[in-house]
Every structure is written in C-alpha cells, then in structure tokens.
Amino acid sequence: MDFWLSLGFKSNPYIVKPLPGNEDGRELLVGRDAELRSLLRRMRESDMHVVLEGPNGVGKTSLVLVAAWVASEEFRSGDSQQLYLPLLEPLQVKEDSEEFVSACYFAIARAFLEYEDTLKRAGRSVPRIKDLRLWLDSPILRTRGGGITSPFGGLTGSASASANSSQGYTQAGFRAAVRRWLSDAFPDGSGGFVGLIDNLELIDISSAAQGVMEEVRDPVLQLPGTRWVICGARGIARSVAATPRLNGVLSDPIDISPVPDEFIPHLIDARLKRYAVRGDAVAPVSAKTFEHIYEVSHQNLRDSLSYAQDFSFSLDPEFFLQSNEARIENAAKEWLAELAMKYERDIRLQPRMWKLLDDLAGIGGSCSPGDHLVLGFNDRTHMRKNVVDLERYGLVTSSREETDQRRRSIEITSKGWLVHYSRSQGLINPTIPGVDPQ
Template sequence: MSIWTEMGFQESPYATRPVPASAEGEALFVGREVVAKRLANRLTSSDRHPTIEGENGVGKTSLVSVVGYRLRREYEEGETGQAIIPLDEAFQLTPKETAASLERRVLLAVANAMIEHHGVLKRGGHNVPDVSNVKRWLNSPLLTGGGGGGSALGFGANATRTVAANTGAGFNEEGLKSTITGWLSQCFPTSQSGAFVCVLDNLELLETSKDARALLESMRDGMLSMRGLKWVLCGARGIVRTSASSPRLEGRLAEPLELDPIADDEITQVIARRLDYYQINDSAVAPVGPESFKLLYDILNKNLRNALKYSEDFAFWLDDEGHIGKREDDFGALFEEWVKREAAKSAEQTDLSGTRAWEVFGSLVSYGGSCSPGDYFEFGFQTPQAMTPHIKTLEDANLVQSSTSDEDRRRKTITLTPRGWFVRYARSGFVLPE
C-alpha cells in the first residue's frame, strides 16, 4: 500500500509533472484564465506560432496542455469546425539534436495522431488517410501506393494498388516527409481547418540563445512552415524573446506571452483543488495543506514545481518518522519545524567565509533571484569577468545555477536554486520579505 492510500488519496497530490491535456488537467487548472484565453486566440486566429516565456517550474507546459485540451474538446463537441488537436508528447532538445532528427520525431508523432484522432476528424468532415493503411505503413517496411491517378495511403479512390519496398534512404527521409505533409495538407487545407499542436519545451536546454536561434532558423522553411502544424515554443530566462528576434523568423513566431507566478490569493486554491481531486474519501488527511503550501511557495520564490517537490519530500519524511495517522493539525506544526530544519541545515553546510560571494548572494536575492551577466555594474563590479569568480563560488555551493552566456548579456542566465532560497530563509531568521 502506498503512503498516499494510507492518507486517503489515489496518488500523490504533489506530483511535479505538468497537468495532462485531459479533464484531469482542466480540473486542476487554477489562476491562468487571462493568459489561457490569449494563447487560445493565438492558436485559433493566427498563422504565427505562439511562444511562451516564464521561469522554470512556473507552469508553461501545463498551460499549453489545458488550452489544447479545451480547443480539442470544442471541436469534438461540435462547437467549432476548426480541429485544434495537441500531440500527446512535448518535444525537448539538447545541443546534440538537429532540426532533422526533431522533424523525424514530429512526423512520426503526427502519423500516430492521425490514427488516434481518425474517427473524430472524419466525423468533422476532414479528409484523413485510411487508418489501416497508416498502421501498415508505420509498422512495416512496405509502402502501399496507388495507381490510376489516386493518392497514397488512403487519400482518394485508387483503381489499382502496388506494394514497393520501403527500405531506401530516400524514403526514410524525404519519403517520410512528403507522405505525412501530404496527409496534413489534405486534412487541414487552410488554417481555419485546424492543426496538430506541437510543443517545443524548455528551449533553455540549448544553453545559449545563439544555439536556439540557429535551430529555429533551420526549422523556418520546414516545420515552422508546414501546413497543419501549429507550434508553441516555451522557454525560460529570456531565451524565447532573444531567439525569436532573428530577422529570418519575423512573421513566423508571435511575441512571447509572459507567464508570471500564480498570484498569492490563488495559490492556496491550487493545492486545495489537487487535494480535493485526488482524495478517496472525506477522511483523507493532507500532509501539506493550503496554508502550509503557501508558506513553502513563498520561501521558494513562488516556484510551483519546487513547492510541489518539497511538499512530497515532507510527506515521505512523515512516513519515515512514523507520523502517518496523526491529525492534520499535527502535520501543520511538524511542517513548520521541518522547513526550518531543512533551511538551517542547508545554511550550516554552506561555508563562504572570506569571500565576497555572500554579498553577491544578497544582491541576487534583492534582484528577485535572477540576473544576467550584463548586470555586473549593479552588483558593484567594473566588468563581467570580475563578477564571474563569485558566481562560480555560489554555483559550487549549489546556491545558484547559470547557463552558458553568449552575445546577449540581457538574458537572465543566473538564478538562485531551491537550496539557495532555503539558505536565504535561514539567513533571514526564518522571516519572509514583506
């Protein structure tokens, strides 16, 4: 039996994964209605691809999931003839991946989406390929073609059919692309017909805006121009804005939607909604209730993902220490003790004596927890290079993290870690700023 069942829940109400594109995600969605409407408008009413920018853990992927689910449901329920259907997976990149390898992954995901949503697309009047032929094509080295003026893989009527070996390098790349782009063009002949929504998440994994810009530019005339695909690009620390500023990408990408942390007056509702959704019965006892969760959220600089992670850590600590079965009021007192102990332990294990790093740390906190290399003067340094050793000291102590800086020194590439925020809480005497 899991500890969550013992506490009266189906599963962890503090899971850090993005909410799914489903009724579950809709039920857990709190505090984002204004930006959700803006994203929906951009997906349904523009040929440009929406972009979203916000700090790591703020909820960008969850926002896209819920908006995509709502638009798909509107189509399925006949409220609109525009089929906006999100793909099941979000795509992420590393510096080693190329536009070509991403394109192959996307096209195969589209082929599977054609199978999954074939029925609803057909009922809505969209021209979709025959599912049996798509399945055969995906799972066999044989390509079914048509004769007599028909089209391949189920589009249109064919007088005759042929089967050819699907093993040539040309088909592996160009054949794959031409086949699936053909499906997309016929299924979604105009932007108002709809599109499959592809999410390119965590662009900051590419480390520099130069890398991200090069990747996006290489996608410009391929995936970013492909009929029937609508992209949503997500990233943190300014990478979307700086990457999308390339002249080659003008007209392809929309200005970023800025996603701020969930407001203070709504954050307790986030966890209350989760506790209510996952509880098995009315006797469920939450290890971290709404008020305790808000305290943790504030300590961690309003990072939702980190607050959920540490809430789950506390639940496991309760089980390790044999506290499961106590009243919810007891959990609240234990939680405050646990948070202070974790913060104090992090501070005690951090020795930066004799360096200027603590001064830089304090300035970074007053800056809101993030800065760019170009902010060196505000930190009391004459050059970025003079500030670098102190940032490295803080990095080594796991108080900050930084990504590789490049020609754009405005990007917020230096940020406090969760451990850094715990240390800040301890050093303040366990007092939060007003």
C-alpha cells in the same frame, strides 16, 4: 495500506508532472484564466505560432496541454468549427536540427494513428492507417510487384524485401506525405495538430537556439495544419522570437508569471478535493502550509509541489492521522529548515559569494552579466568567478552566453532560494565566524 489511500486520497495530490490535457487538468489549472484565454485566442486567430516565456517550474507546459484540450472540447461541443488535437508528447528541441525535424514528423504521424476515429467522425481526411502503422513499426520496406509499397505511395525498387538503403529519399518522401496529409485533414482555418516545443532553454546558448529554430522554420514551422507553442525560460524564447528570420512566424511572447499568491490556497484545495476519496481525508500539506512552501521556493510551483511530496514521505501516515493542522504545519517548517541546514553544511563559500547570492535575491533572483555594477562588481569577469562557485553548489544556474545582454542569464535555483530564505530568517548561520563579510 497504500500511503495516500490511508490518508483518504486516491493518489498523490501534489503530483509534480504537468497537468493532463483533460477535464481534471482544466479543473486544477487554477489562477491561469487570463493566460488561458490569451493562448487560445492566439492559437485560433493568429497565423503565427505562439511563444510562452516564463521561469522554470511556473507551469507553462500545463497551460499548453490544458489549452489544447479546451480547444478540442469546444469543437466537440459545437462551440467552434476549428478542430485542434494535441500531439501525444511534448517535443524537446535538439541542437541537431535534423534529428528534431524527424521527431516532429514522427509525432505527427503517430497523432494520425491516435486520432483516426476522431478525424473520421469530424469528416476529415486520414492517411492509409494500416500502411502508416507498418512503416512506423519497421525500418524494412517490403516490395510488391517490383515497387516499394509505402504509406506515401509506390516507389520503384528491387523485387524483394530489403532494408532501407536510401534513407534520405525515404525521409523526403515521408515528409512530403505528412505535409499532404495535414493539408487534406486541416484545410485553411479549420484547425490542426497542436505541438508543444518545450524547454527551449535546454539549448544553453541563445545563438544556438536561434540557429536551430531558424533551421526548422521551413520544414516544421511552415507545415500546414499545425499550431506550435514554443516554451522557454531565461529569456531564450524571447530572444529566438526576435530574430529577423522568424519575424512573422513566431508571435511576441506571452509572459507567464508565477501563479499569484492569492490563488495558491484555491490551487491546493482544488487538488485535495479532486484526489480525496472520503470526507475526512487528512492532507500532509494543507493550503496554509503550502503557502509557506511557495514563499520559500520563490513562487516556483513545480519545486513547491516537490517539497510537499518529500515532506509527506518523510513521516509515517500515523503522524498525520494523529496530529492537528498546526502540528503538521510546524513539522513542515522544521523539515524545510533542516533541509536548508543540510544543504548549507555541504557548501563551502567565501563571504563575498554569500553576499552575491543575497544581493541577487534582492533584485528578484535573476540578472544578466551586464548587471555586475548593480551587484557590486567592477567588471563581469570578477562577478563570473563568484557565479561559477555558486553554480558548483547548485545555488544558481546560468547560460553560457555572456555577450547577449538581452538575456537574464543567471538565476537562483530552488536550492538557492531555500538556503537564502533560511539564512535570511536566521535559521542557519549567514556568515563564517571571524571573517569580514566584505
């Protein structure tokens, strides 16, 4: 029998991917009411695009997807006159700004296809959907009567079907058409497509991220009928929003902190209730056990859910069905400790590097290169040498920009937090025998 069904669940309650933009997602977005209100307020009332800043795995993407759904539902129910519709997929910033701009326009075009009926029911203008679908599905522009037929109007050309030999002109025409469609469908103040520009920190250098976002300011961020939400970690989103060229275009970032500890039991209980198909469903990871996992992972929700899944699959369903909650909780703690020991066996670090990890954890798990004195180093170069070794074993992650003092560019990873926790609790040996840790 299916693993989850045998335990009484219709599917995996610890799913890691972002919450969907639907009723289920809204119910499972626990502990985020204040952030949701703030995001919706800025989305509707401000003429600047919203920026979210927060650690990796904190749930920024889930918040945006649910907020876009809430906004669209409030239009449907008559509580709002602004029609907001989410783009179908989050967009990832690319260092090639031209490629990213094209991805944005194609996402908007596909959204017009997806929401054709919704737009028509709302009395909004829609482009010629049949022609648009043909254009998106084929790189061939077919001519009729001496002119090229395209979703953005007739163009002169040869009298036969041909491959597109003027890509630059075609893209310019297509983008002009998308801008016109947006203006027609979403007059000023009437809503728009909500696009998520996610994981800005994937462009590792803040100056590069700034450059890309400045390059897409006019072709993307100035599009009518769009509301963009830009998400990033490690200080990059805040750094980008502060640049003069984007001043007045991007809002001051909303800080998204980890879900407070007191909401975690409710968060997991909501998931278990939503996915249960019978009253006696047995959870491999209860709310109490998940609280422990959440503590070990330093309040990283994504990593905690990942650990919950991995532990669940480490044992057969019969174990959970035949065990009480206390036994399952002990098994989960032992599993985490064994995982930490497995990591530790593969790590070969000098005591000073272990001390850096512990000291970094002591100041919250993140720092900038300028914090070298706080961490006991005389200069940044010496600290960087130790950071490189921690990075090699996946215990920390860092940006490549050492000169930007605004950024907290070095962070402990999920693996690093697990190893640190286990060492601090005496579950694995914190020192190398016979070596002075100083």
